[in-house]
Structures are given as C-alpha cells and as structure tokens.
Amino acid sequence: MAAVHTGSIATTPTTARRHSLQRRGPPALRGWITLDPLFRKVCAAFGLSIVSLLGFVVYELLRGSSASLARFGASFVFDRIWDPVAEKFGAATFVYGTAVTSVIALLIAVPLGIGIAIFLVEMAPRAVREVAGFLVELLAAIPSIVYGLWGLFVLAPIVRDGLAPVLRTTLGFLPLFTGPSYGLGMLTAGLILAVMVLPFIAAVSRDVLSAVPQMQREGSLALGATKWETIWHVVLPYGRAGISGAVILALGRALGETMAVTMVIGNSPQIVASLFAPGYTMSSVIANEYSEASGQLYLSSLTELGLLLFVVTFAVNGVARLLIWRMSRGAEGSRA
Amino acid sequence: MKMRASHLTVRYGAKVAIKDVSIDIHANQVLALIGPSGCGKSTFLRSLNRMNDTVPGVSVTGQVQLDGEPIYGPEVDAVLVRRRVGMVFQKSNPFPKSIFENVAYGLRVGGLRERGAVADRVEQALRHAALWDEVKDRLHESGLGLSGGQQQRLCIARALAVEPEVLLMDEPASALDPIATAKVEELVSDLRDQLTIVIVTHNMQQAARVSQRTGFFYMGKLVEVGETTQIFTRPKERETEDYITGRFG
Numbered sequence: 001m002a003a004v005h006t007g008s009i010a011t012t013p014t015t016a017r018r019h020s021l022q023r024r025g026p027p028a029l030r031g032w033i034t035l036d037p038l039f040r041k042v043c044a045a046f047g048l049s050i051v052s053l054l055g056f057v058v059y060e061l062l063r064g065s066s067a068s069l070a071r072f073g074a075s076f077v078f079d080r081i082w083d084p085v086a087e088k089f090g091a092a093t094f095v096y097g098t099a100v101t102s103v104i105a106l107l108i109a110v111p112l113g114i115g116i117a118i119f120l121v122e123m124a125p126r127a128v129r130e131v132a133g134f135l136v137e138l139l140a141a142i143p144s145i146v147y148g149l150w151g152l153f154v155l156a157p158i159v160r161d162g163l164a165p166v167l168r169t170t171l172g173f174l175p176l177f178t179g180p181s182y183g184l185g186m187l188t189a190g191l192i193l194a195v196m197v198l199p200f201i202a203a204v205s206r207d208v209l210s211a212v213p214q215m216q217r218e219g220s221l222a223l224g225a226t227k228w229e230t231i232w233h234v235v236l237p238y239g240r241a242g243i244s245g246a247v248i249l250a251l252g253r254a255l256g257e258t259m260a261v262t263m264v265i266g267n268s269p270q271i272v273a274s275l276f277a278p279g280y281t282m283s284s285v286i287a288n289e290y291s292e293a294s295g296q297l298y299l300s301s302l303t304e305l306g307l308l309l310f311v312v313t314f315a316v317n318g319v320a321r322l323l324i325w326r327m328s329r330g331a332e333g334s335r336a
Numbered sequence: 337m338k339m340r341a342s343h344l345t346v347r348y349g350a351k352v353a354i355k356d357v358s359i360d361i362h363a364n365q366v367l368a369l370i371g372p373s374g375c376g377k378s379t380f381l382r383s384l385n386r387m388n389d390t391v392p393g394v395s396v397t398g399q400v401q402l403d404g405e406p407i408y409g410p411e412v413d414a415v416l417v418r419r420r421v422g423m424v425f426q427k428s429n430p431f432p433k434s435i436f437e438n439v440a441y442g443l444r445v446g447g448l449r450e451r452g453a454v455a456d457r458v459e460q461a462l463r464h465a466a467l468w469d470e471v472k473d474r475l476h477e478s479g480l481g482l483s484g485g486q487q488q489r490l491c492i493a494r495a496l497a498v499e500p501e502v503l504l505m506d507e508p509a510s511a512l513d514p515i516a517t518a519k520v521e522e523l524v525s526d527l528r529d530q531l532t533i534v535i536v537t538h539n540m541q542q543a544a545r546v547s548q549r550t551g552f553f554y555m556g557k558l559v560e561v562g563e564t565t566q567i568f569t570r571p572k573e574r575e576t577e578d579y580i581t582g583r584f585g
Contacts, residue, residue, distance in 0.1 A: 126392070214390075216431065218390065218425065219430075220431070221390060222422060223418070223419075224415055224418045224445060233441065238432055
C-alpha cells in the first residue's frame with residue numbers, strides 16, 4: 001500500500017500541483033465580484049456611515065432650529081429671557097448654568113484626578129494600583145440616574161446643612177457664597193459633575209503618566225532631584241499635553257451631562273452670583289421641556305440649544321483629540 | 337580611595353543579580369566594568385548611587401562607602417548620595433526642555449537660583465562636555481533636536497553641571513556612531529582630572545582605551561579587578577582570559 005502511495009506522488013507532474021493564477025468564482029461573476037475590493041468597499045461604507053450620521057445630525061439640528069435662528073439670530077445666545085408664553089427665547093441663562101457647573105466640576109476634579117493618577121502611577125504598590133485603578137474606572141460605569149438620585153438624597157442635604165453654612169461663614173464675603181441654600185443648586189450640580197468626570201481625568205492621566213519613559217524619571221533622580229521634584233518638573237511636563245486632553249475630554253462630558261444635573265440643579269432659568277442658588281443648564285432644559293413644548297418657535301429654540309451644545313462639545317472634543325494626538329507624536333519624537 | 341563596595345549583594349525579588357561584590361574605586365581614575373550581557377555590571381553600577389531604589393522588589397545587602405561614609409542605611413538620604421554620585425545612562429534621555437534648561441535643571445533642584453550663576457555653570461558644563469561650540473547659538477531650542485551623539489553629551493553636561501565627585505556611566509556610547517563614540521571617550525579621559533569615573537561597557541577596546549583599572553563581571557560575580565593593562569595582557573583568572581580573547585560573551 002505504502003509503495004503504491006509514494007509511487008502516485010512521484011508520478012504527479014509538479015506543475016499540476018500549482019494552482020491557477022486566474023480569479024476564482026463562478027465564471028459569470030468573474031471580473032466584477034472579487035473578494036478583496038468588495039471587502040474594501042464594505043469597510044469604506046462602514047467608515048463613511050459615521051461621517052454621514054454626523055452630517056445628518058448637524059443637518060437635522062440646523063433644520064429644526066431654522067425658525068429660531070431666523071427669528072433671534074445671534075441675540076439668542078445673549079438674551080436672558082426664556083418665556084414660552086410670550087414666545088421670547090434666549091439661551092443666556094442656560095449657557096451660564098452649563099458653564100458655571102462645568103467650571104466647578106473641573107476646579108474640583110482636575111487636581112483630584114491628577115492627584116489620583118500621580119498616586120497610582122508613582123507611589124502606590126502594585127496591588128493598590130490595580131484595585132484603586134479598577135474602582136476609579138467603576139465610577140465611570142455608574143449610570144447617570146444613580147448619580148442623580150444620590151445627589152438628590154445624599155449630596156443635596158449635605159450641601160444644604162453642612163457645606164453651605166461653612167462656606168457662608170468662611171468665604172461669605174464673596175458673592176459666590178451668599179444667600180440661602182436649599183440643597184438644590186449650581187454648587188450641588190457642580191459637585192455631582194465633579195464626581196462624574198473624575199474617573200475620566202484620573203484614568204486618562206494615569207495612562208498618560210504610565211507612558212512617560214522610566215528613563216525620564218531616572219535622569220531626574222540621578223541629578224539629585226527628589227521624587228516630588230521629579231514628578232513636578234519632569235513627569236507632569238512630559239505628560240502635559242495628554243493631561244490637558246484628559247481635562248478637556250472631561251469638560252466635554254461635563255457640558256453635556258443631563259440627567260444627574262437636571263435632578264439637582266433646581267431648574268430655574270436665572271443668572272445670579274450665588275452658587276447656592278438654583279440654575280438651569282442647556283441639556284436640562286431640553287430634557288425637561290422638549291416633550292411638552294408647544295408651538296414651532298418653542299421647539300425650534302430648544303433645538304437651537306441642542307445645536308449650540310453640539311457645536312461647543314464638538315469643538316471641545318476636537319481640541320482634546322488634537323492635544324492627545326500631539327502628545328503621542330511628541331513621545332515618539334523623543335524616542336527616536 | 338573614593339568609593340568602596342564591600343560584600344555587596346543585590347536581589348530582584350528572589351533572583352540574585354550580583355553576589356558578594358567587593359571592589360575599591362580609586363579617586364581620579366577611570367574604572368571600567370566589562371562582562372557579558374546580564375552579568376550584573378549595570379546592576380552594580382546602579383547600586384553605587386542608589387538608583388536601584390527605584391526598582392520595585394529590590395533588596396541590597398552589604399555596604400558601599402563614599403569617602404568612608406556608608407551610602408546604605410536608615411539615616412542616609414538617597415537624594416544627597418545622587419548629588420555627589422552622578423549618572424549617565426545607556427540611552428540618552430534629555431528632558432523635553434531647551435538645551436539650557438536641561439543643564440540648568442540639576443542646578444535648580446540643587447538650590448541654585450541666581451540667574452547669572454546658573455548661566456555660568458551651564459556654559460561651564462557644556463564646555464566640559466565639549467558641546468558648547470555646537471550649541472551656544474541655540475541654547476533655547478529643544479534638547480530633543482540634537483543628534484544622538486550631541487544628546488548624549490548633553491546628558492553628560494547635565495550630570496557634570498551639578499559637580500558630582502563620582503560619575504557613573506552605563507554604556508554611554510553603545511548607541512552612538514564611531515565618531516560620536518570617539519568624542520565621548522575623549523571626554524571620559526579628559527574628565528579624569530576632575531572626578532572619579534566608573535564606566536560600564538561591553539566594548540573591550542573602549543575599556544582598554546579609557547580606563548586605568550578594569551573589573552570583569554561574570555554571572556553576578558566580580559571575577560577579577562586590576563590594572564587595565566594587567567587585565568588585558570596577563571589576566572589571573574581563566575574566565576577573564578576566555579572573555580577578553582573572545583572565547584565567549
């Protein structure tokens with residue numbers, strides 16, 4: 001048997017074992033359906049779907065807000081009056097609320113988040129680093145509504161009975177910390193946002209700091225720098241662009257966050273100096289009023305708020321991407 | 337005698353990197369450490385300025401003395417050790433700062449604030465590192481824009497600026513082309529008047545060219561140390577002879 005088998009191989013002409021260079025497939029389809037170009041086209045279509053989706057969103061926002069755009073023009077952004085009955089719509093109070101809550105959030109979350117990242121990368125023992133890193137990322141996975149409920153039932157009373165009185169007595173000379181606090185207001189919203197964006201800043205900064213070459217740290221330590229000096233003068237500057245990207249990514253998220261903020265900000269369209277006072281944000285007013293908006297101009301104005309929010313978050317995220325991209329390019333440059 | 341290591345053993349976790357190494361480092365001489373990859377010569381070098389402290393899981397037993405003073409001990413500040421024992425690494429690692437700031441950094445963290453004094457010391461260090469003429473017109477450009485050899489000399493200048501008494505060099509020319517290597521070697525020979533140098537190299541010709549004394553490491557142990565000419569012409573140990581004649585490594 002074995003002899004016959006080997007014999008048959010030996011007699012097979014070697015050329016017959018080579019496959020043809022002709023395209024495979026049914027003859028009728030040959031030439032216009034071939035797998036590689038088809039695959040390329042399908043993937044290109046998937047890729048383009050993102051762009052067209054984005055284009056569609058912009059188109060719809062523009063179409064939806066055309067009535068409001070035509071009626072109010074640029075004054076929409078600066079006008080404080082939001083009066084559905086009189087059909088006068090201005091976004092200033094919402095822009096203010098969004099800006100103030102986001103600024104509060106960043107003022108708290110940026111130092112805290114970078115501090116967490118420094119601790120995790122530069123100081124924590126391995127076990128602590130992994131557990132704490134996991135917990136930080138878990139913060140990002142908590143649904144918005146849960147943050148909102150926690151803010152409503154836990155944080156708001158703390159702000160009303162604990163934080164606000166303390167701030168009033170210590171920093172009450174600033175207009176920011178005057179007047180009564182009912183728990184629901186811009187300060188509470190800012191605090192909730194701080195907790196919500198903290199994991200973004202901490203996790204991205206941690207990755208950025210981890211990417212700083214160990215040789216940079218050793219170079220600094222070898223010159224007689226302390227750990228603190230090394231972190232402050234070498235590690236953080238090296239990761240500056242990436243950390244800025246993390247902060248701006250967090251800002252983008254703070255600007256757009258709706259549910260938790262809506263539950264604790266008090267939903268009152270006004271511009272007052274005190275952070276204890278209730279406010280209103282762009283996303284909150286859309287969430288609250290869209291379903292019951294009557295009249296074309298009312299709907300159109302809410303849509304224009306959406307457009308405004310879209311443009312701002314788009315720009316903010318664009319800047320963040322640019323910074324992170326520059327950071328990664330810079331790191332390559334220094335490796336070369 | 338500038339430094340003395342006695343019965344130095346370094347472990348990374350359970351792995352013994354160097355075992356019971358004792359060696360004297362003479363003042364104003366260049367000591368070359370040679371040996372095959374992984375023989376522990378870099379580990380030994382890094383234990384002379386407590387650079388191994390930054391590696392997790394490291395443990396050091398034995399002692400190293402600097403001018404008779406122990407550098408390992410509960411009362412010793414590793415930062416102060418490193419101000420007196422500087423280091424240049426295998427791969428140049430300039431900070432992403434200007435050429436000037438790269439050199440000024442060590443001075444600033446060392447407490448020198450006065451602008452004129454900083455500028456003087458930066459110039460002096462760059463001259464010592466034979467880099468001044470090449471960079472004097474672009475001191476405020478990024479150190480990363482320099483060529484590989486210039487970057488390494490910038491790192492040497494940075495280390496010299498803080499005026500260490502001992503300079504540790506971990507294969508400082510291994511990533512450089514022959515011309516840049518020659519410049520670094522020349523520099524090492526010139527610097528001997530001012531400080532003590534310990535240089536790790538896998539290039540035996542380089543060790544023969546720049547050093548007065550040579551130590552041969554093999555499998556974590558210091559096999560032999562002596563006058564460079566003696567090590568290369570009449571080694572006492574069989575392993576040393578096999579290594580320098582190219583029978584292994």
